[in-house]
Amino acid sequence: xxxxxxxxxxxxxxxxxxxxxxxxxxxxxxxxxxxxxxxxxxxxxxxxxxxxxxxxxxxxxxxxxxxxxxxxxxxxxxxxxxxxxxxxxxxxxxxxxxxxxxxxxxxxxxxxxxxxxxxxxxxxxxxxxxxxxxxxxxxxxxxxxxxxxxxxxxxxxxxxxxxxxxxxxxxxxxxxxxxxxxxxxxxxxxxxxxxxxxxxxxxxxxxxxxxxxxxxxxxxxxxxxxxxxxxxxxxxxxxxxxxxxxxxxxxxxxxxxxxxxxxxxxxxxxxxxxxxxxxxxxxxxxxxxxxxxxxxxxxxxxxxxxxxxxxxxxxxxxxxxxxxxxxxxxxxxxxxxxxxxxxxxxxxxxxxxxxxxxxxxxxxxxxxxxxxxxxxxxxxxxxxxxxxxxxxxxxxxxxxxxxxxxxxxxxxxxxxxxxxxxxxxxxxxxxxxxxxxxxxxxxxxxxxxxxxxxxxxxxxxxxxxxxxxxxxxxxxxxxxxxxxxxx
Amino acid sequence: xxxxxxxxxxxxxxxxxxxxxxxxxxxxxxxxxxxxxxxxxxxxxxxxxxxxxxxxxxxxxxxxxxxxxxxxxxxxxxxxxxxxxxxxxxxxxxxxxxxxxxxxxxxxxxxxxxxxxxxxxxxxxxxxxxxxxxxxxxxxxxxxxxxxxxxxxxxxxxxxxxxxxxxxxxxxxxxxxxxxxxxxxxxxxxxxxxxxxxxxxxxxxxxxxxxxxxxxxxxxxxxxxxxxxxxxxxxxxxxxxxxxxxxxxxxxxxxxxxxxxxxxxxxxxxxxxxxxxxxxxxxxxxxxxxxxxxxxxxxxxxxxxxxxxxxxxxxxxxxxxxxxxxxxxxxxxxxxxxxxxxxxxxxxxxxxxxxxxxxxxxxxxxxxxxxxxxxxxxxxxxxxxxxxxxxxxxxxxxxxxxxxxxxxxxxxxxxxxxxxxxxxxxxxxxxxxxxxxxxxxxxxxxxxxxxxxxxxxxxxxxxxxxxxxxxxxxxxxxxxxxx
Numbered sequence: 001x002x003x004x005x006x007x008x009x010x011x012x013x014x015x016x017x018x019x020x021x022x023x024x025x026x027x028x029x030x031x032x033x034x035x036x037x038x039x040x041x042x043x044x045x046x047x048x049x050x051x052x053x054x055x056x057x058x059x060x061x062x063x064x065x066x067x068x069x070x071x072x073x074x075x076x077x078x079x080x081x082x083x084x085x086x087x088x089x090x091x092x093x094x095x096x097x098x099x100x101x102x103x104x105x106x107x108x109x110x111x112x113x114x115x116x117x118x119x120x121x122x123x124x125x126x127x128x129x130x131x132x133x134x135x136x137x138x139x140x141x142x143x144x145x146x147x148x149x150x151x152x153x154x155x156x157x158x159x160x161x162x163x164x165x166x167x168x169x170x171x172x173x174x175x176x177x178x179x180x181x182x183x184x185x186x187x188x189x190x191x192x193x194x195x196x197x198x199x200x201x202x203x204x205x206x207x208x209x210x211x212x213x214x215x216x217x218x219x220x221x222x223x224x225x226x227x228x229x230x231x232x233x234x235x236x237x238x239x240x241x242x243x244x245x246x247x248x249x250x251x252x253x254x255x256x257x258x259x260x261x262x263x264x265x266x267x268x269x270x271x272x273x274x275x276x277x278x279x280x281x282x283x284x285x286x287x288x289x290x291x292x293x294x295x296x297x298x299x300x301x302x303x304x305x306x307x308x309x310x311x312x313x314x315x316x317x318x319x320x321x322x323x324x325x326x327x328x329x330x331x332x333x334x335x336x337x338x339x340x341x342x343x344x345x346x347x348x349x350x351x352x353x354x355x356x357x358x359x360x361x362x363x364x365x366x367x368x369x370x371x372x373x374x375x376x377x378x379x380x381x382x383x384x385x386x387x388x389x390x391x392x393x394x395x396x397x398x399x400x401x402x403x404x405x406x407x408x409x410x411x412x413x414x415x416x417x418x419x420x421x422x423x424x425x426x427x428x429x430x431x432x433x434x435x436x437x438x439x440x441x442x443x444x445x446x447x448x449x450x451x452x453x454x455x456x457x458x459x460x461x462x463x464x465x466x467x468x469x470x471x472x473x474x475x476x477x478x479x480x481x482x483x484x485x486x487x
Numbered sequence: 488x489x490x491x492x493x494x495x496x497x498x499x500x501x502x503x504x505x506x507x508x509x510x511x512x513x514x515x516x517x518x519x520x521x522x523x524x525x526x527x528x529x530x531x532x533x534x535x536x537x538x539x540x541x542x543x544x545x546x547x548x549x550x551x552x553x554x555x556x557x558x559x560x561x562x563x564x565x566x567x568x569x570x571x572x573x574x575x576x577x578x579x580x581x582x583x584x585x586x587x588x589x590x591x592x593x594x595x596x597x598x599x600x601x602x603x604x605x606x607x608x609x610x611x612x613x614x615x616x617x618x619x620x621x622x623x624x625x626x627x628x629x630x631x632x633x634x635x636x637x638x639x640x641x642x643x644x645x646x647x648x649x650x651x652x653x654x655x656x657x658x659x660x661x662x663x664x665x666x667x668x669x670x671x672x673x674x675x676x677x678x679x680x681x682x683x684x685x686x687x688x689x690x691x692x693x694x695x696x697x698x699x700x701x702x703x704x705x706x707x708x709x710x711x712x713x714x715x716x717x718x719x720x721x722x723x724x725x726x727x728x729x730x731x732x733x734x735x736x737x738x739x740x741x742x743x744x745x746x747x748x749x750x751x752x753x754x755x756x757x758x759x760x761x762x763x764x765x766x767x768x769x770x771x772x773x774x775x776x777x778x779x780x781x782x783x784x785x786x787x788x789x790x791x792x793x794x795x796x797x798x799x800x801x802x803x804x805x806x807x808x809x810x811x812x813x814x815x816x817x818x819x820x821x822x823x824x825x826x827x828x829x830x831x832x833x834x835x836x837x838x839x840x841x842x843x844x845x846x847x848x849x850x851x852x853x854x855x856x857x858x859x860x861x862x863x864x865x866x867x868x869x870x871x872x873x874x875x876x877x878x879x880x881x882x883x884x885x886x887x888x889x890x891x892x893x894x895x896x897x898x899x900x901x902x903x904x905x906x907x908x909x910x911x912x913x914x915x916x917x918x919x920x921x922x923x924x925x926x927x928x929x930x931x932x933x934x935x936x937x938x939x940x941x942x943x944x945x946x947x948x949x950x951x952x953x954x955x956x957x958x959x960x961x962x963x964x965x966x967x968x969x970x
Contacts, residue, residue: 078533095532097532099531101533201532201533203763235766318758319565319577323576324532327574328629366758366759367756368758371759371760
């Protein structure tokens with residue numbers, strides 16, 4: 001059963017020719033064909049190109065590359081040459097990218113086979129995957145529930161075993177939250193670690209590519225291939241990328257021994273669902289049992305994160321999405337009567353409601369007379385939030401917290417209540433604003449729905465996150481659980 | 488009522504880089520539409536800008552040349568508006584923290600006095616594409632070749648008080664950026680674009696009047712005319728009891744008038760904010776000093792040096808340094824004459840600003856396209872200086888060089904047999920003949936009408952076909968007539 005094996009196992013099977021890349025690709029394509037009508041995790045399936053690519057790898061392409069022959073899926077926010085790149089929007093329904101994002105290029109260089117493009121909230125704006133032009137993704141653990149967002153398609157596809165790993169992007173929690181809600185392992189690296197070139201921008205100062213897989217060990221292998229400086233992204237950081245898998249191998253089970261882990265009291269205050277709290281507390285007890293020192297810390301500006309984020313992210317989004325004007329590519333309205341009409345209707349018809357809402361908010365907070373009160377003030381509170389973390393990391397090695405206040409909610413439940421939807425990100429937004437690396441690790445279940453443990457580390461300490469998660473996964477089996485019907 | 492004119496200029500200086508400010512696409516002018524626009528320039532989803540380091544260096548050179556502050560930290564900001572030739576829906580510019588601030592340029596006014604014009608700021612930005620309305624039936628064509636071309640926008644203080652001052656400032660700036668090698672200065676191709684902010688106020692008033700901004704002025708002559716028109720228009724409006732509307736106006740050179748383009752009520756809220764795709768530009772002292780070391784000699788310094796080194800008048804020195812190409816031509820000419828350079832400055836200046844510039848104007852040529860090279864002109868000046876030919880014959884040799892009738896002055900002198908006759912025996916023959924042929928004039932001279940010697944010299948020159956050395960002819964005639 002190839003879909004239950006780890007990436008390391010699959011890689012060694014492929015290298016030993018126990019299985020061919022074509023066979024592995026066919027296996028996952030079959031699972032997609034069998035399950036994806038129900039889950040809707042993929043916007044585009046690339047069966048033909050995937051088969052050709054797998055055959056080429058069997059014939060020697062990318063021989064010896066770390067992930068040669070490994071099937072993956074890319075969030076539809078990453079540009080893929082010759083393949084529709086929709087970003088979950090009607091606006092780009094007809095857009096076939098003429099180039100590959102750096103992430104796509106690097107993973108291809110590592111030998112991966114792309115099976116398809118995963119569903120997502122439109123332009124990554126949403127926490128439930130319900131804003132996609134291509135319909136909601138369903139949570140494999142209970143298909144009446146949301147998978148989280150915005151990278152919901154990637155998280156659900158990995159959870160259902162349709163792909164061993166998938167890429168995602170996290171602006172305010174878009175990797176960690178769906179990873180938590182779908183019971184998979186997800187990592188958002190430090191801002192600047194993974195190139196943003198070719199990743200369609202939502203909020204440039206926050207967007208960061210990352211990945212989903214079944215375990216920390218698998219995430220390490222995929223993240224390794226994605227990471228590193230890219231001259232095409234001015235915000236990419238020129239800094240050596242450690243060998244993540246080697247770190248896990250060398251420290252393994254002992255990683256948590258002596259590690260000082262901070263629990264921010266603000267993340268365990270009112271609002272956290274009791275059952276979820278118990279799951280998180282049990283996970284922390286396991287950390288302690290494995291030698292971690294647990295201390296309470298404070299991140300005093302946590303309550304400013306939601307309002308800060310919902311000023312800055314829409315501001316940047318309103319600007320980043322200005323290029324979608326119906327002129328050069330993408331959706332154009334029928335028979336525009338003049339330029340004004342072309343703009344108004346192309347954007348009015350091409351963008352969904354949530355995207356329009358954020359563009360309006362963003363344009364408002366940047367407009368003359370409001371800029372200082374909103375945008376500038378939010379930049380200041382953002383710095384306060386970041387300073388909370390740098391102060392905290394003076395005393396602790398790692399921060400552990402819940403990812404969400406509660407497990408997945410029902411489809412449609414919060415769709416007409418944007419503020420309640422926004423509050424869903426209350427535990428993931430602060431680290432995004434600070435640009436910190438974060439992970440979600442499966443930690444248990446509440447009423448059959450997964451709960452994720454959030455781990456945060458200092459800037460560029462992805463190996464610490466992966467090491468801690470890996471050690472935890474050595475003595476727990478939450479990450480190996482499979483939703484019924486997708487075994 | 489007497490009115491005072493107040494003018495400030497905003498000049499867009501296109502930087503002469505090979506590639507664009509944020510992409511690797513080439514900047515060359517005149518290519519097929521949309522063949523020089525990369526994924527970044529057409530703003531495909533997902534692309535990101537990366538700053539071209541040359542642009543920072545050029546802006547720094549410019550800042551140093553206008554004696555401005557170079558910002559240790561400057562920030563790119565997004566300026567938002569929707570237009571089909573603006574692919575991203577925003578222009579990357581600089582807003583609160585420009586790279587250059589607090590500079591100045593000293594101009595020489597037509598009456599010879601100097602005036603200092605303040606330069607508030609100069610910031611970097613990218614150009615937009617072009618909308619082509621003519622070539623298509625009911626549609627508009629978009630050419631994005633120009634999108635992303637690097638510009639410095641240089642904003643002056645409202646320090647100018649007449650169209651003539653504005654033109655002097657614009658010309659000075661135009662010469663400066665070419666001196667620095669950061670702009671080709673081609674106004675027809677839009678490499679140097681001037682917008683004029685013009686207002687008028689009663690003489691003695693300390694408050695500024697409402698200003699208009701006039702765009703689309705693509706020559707210095709049009710700048711002068713546009714400002715003059717605008718000043719008259721504003722005075723007419725005010726004197727007939729009206730009010731000036733703050734607006735953008737377009738100069739129409741065919742009608743020689745400015746017309747309203749858009750008023751402030753329609754003006755955009757550009758919603759500037761720092762571009763999160765680009766890091767702040769950090770410039771340290773070492774970078775500035777390296778740029779300073781690279782600065783060429785600037786026009787004012789060159790003018791002073793020309794005046795001192797070549798014994799030129801201030802006016803001649805200013806004229807010769809009005810462009811780097813002209814100044815280079817002058818120095819190359821002087822060098823080609825050889826010997827004591829100080830002695831050849833004046834004749835070289837006279838030749839260049841006289842015959843050469845006249846001939847170039849006649850043919851509509853720029854100095855860099857001169858058919859007479861500096862080496863050729865220097866060779867000619869040397870032959871006049873060493874009396875091989877007279878100045879008058881020199882003009883014929885110059886014309887021959889200009890027409891390409893020979894490779895050098897020497898070759899032409901040789902081929903045409905123009906060598907001056909300095910052999911006293913030969914000259915004496917001509918002189919004796921002329922004295923013999925013109926007894927009346929000789930008589931008049933001897934009776935005290937010494938001016939008549941000019942006529943006699945002319946006769947000798949004529950007889951020698953212009954080749955006799957006029958100085959020797961003069962001396963010999965004077966001696967013989969005194970006998």
